[in-house]
Amino acid sequence: MTVILDGRGLGMRYGDLQVLQGVDFTVSAGEAVGIVGPNGAGKTTLLNVLAGAVRPSAGTVSFRGRDITRTRPDQRCRMGVGRAFQVPRPFGGMTVLENVVVAAAYGAGLSGAAAHRRCIEVLDECGLAGLANRRAESLGLLHRKRLELARCLATGPDVVLLDEIGAGLTDAEAAELVTAIKQVRAGGTAIVWIEHIVHVLVQVVERLVCMDTGRVIADGEPQAVLGDAVVIDAYLGKATG
Numbered sequence: 001m002t003v004i005l006d007g008r009g010l011g012m013r014y015g016d017l018q019v020l021q022g023v024d025f026t027v028s029a030g031e032a033v034g035i036v037g038p039n040g041a042g043k044t045t046l047l048n049v050l051a052g053a054v055r056p057s058a059g060t061v062s063f064r065g066r067d068i069t070r071t072r073p074d075q076r077c078r079m080g081v082g083r084a085f086q087v088p089r090p091f092g093g094m095t096v097l098e099n100v101v102v103a104a105a106y107g108a109g110l111s112g113a114a115a116h117r118r119c120i121e122v123l124d125e126c127g128l129a130g131l132a133n134r135r136a137e138s139l140g141l142l143h144r145k146r147l148e149l150a151r152c153l154a155t156g157p158d159v160v161l162l163d164e165i166g167a168g169l170t171d172a173e174a175a176e177l178v179t180a181i182k183q184v185r186a187g188g189t190a191i192v193w194i195e196h197i198v199h200v201l202v203q204v205v206e207r208l209v210c211m212d213t214g215r216v217i218a219d220g221e222p223q224a225v226l227g228d229a230v231v232i233d234a235y236l237g238k239a240t241g
């Protein structure tokens with residue numbers, strides 16, 4: 001498989017705190033990768049570095065073979081690196097459709113009929129077609145999460161970086177979100193998904209990465225990673241005990 005997003009030797013330091021140390025992280029075209037690990041392991045920081053929200057203290061990030069370490073997040077977005085946040089912040093006074101149109105216009109450079117077509121597709125994919133004319137501020141949590149995903153997809157990404165978008169959802173709502181993300185994946189978009197709800201995550205991903213104290217401690221087939229004694233000790237033991 002072709003590697004599209006490639007982080008090499010990534011380090012991140014805040015003062016004396018070494019948040020990432022020598023992290024290598026790759027994503028291949030169309031691949032779905034989950035990231036787990038205890039609080040403070042550096043998962044969101046890794047996503048921030050891949051998305052360009054922060055510049056790493058060490059290492060490089062490449063996208064489709066091009067060094068993007070110094071490329072701004074909006075430029076990475078237009079290149080095909082999409083991002084969805086744990087806490088959605090849509091434009092509350094705009095409708096669902098308008099929010100997605102803004103993403104398609106600024107993230108994918110689409111306008112007119114092409115933008116409209118893309119937005120209708122994305123709203124359908126995210127189960128929001130019936131809510132297109134609702135103001136974003138009136139949406140409940142599940143629909144806000146779906147809108148966050150829809151805004152990310154409207155930018156036409158080759159890879160989407162998802163940060164705990166299942167947090168706070170009921171089991172039934174999380175199952176609906178899984179269906180939407182599986183559909184995204186079926187369309188050929190690669191997925192990197194940080195999630196503490198492991199049983200939800202493993203329904204989608206084919207590869208699981210576990211981080212602890214700024215390092216990757218396991219990377220491989222999900223059940224093998226979850227059964228790894230190092231992962232159980234660092235993460236699952238704490239999560240369940």
Ligand SMILES: Nc1ncnc2c1ncn2[C@@H]1O[C@H](COP(=O)(O)OP(=O)(O)OP(=O)(O)O)[C@@H](O)[C@H]1O
Binds near residue numbers: 014043044
């Ligand atoms: N801007 C910052 N300044 C200082 N420290 C930071 C900053 N951002 C993150 N950190 C610290 O870096 C460490 C890793 O944080 P990060 O959010 O990446 O972890 P995480 O694995 O995503 O955790 P969680 O599962 O709780 O979201 C934490 O100790 C955090 O306090």
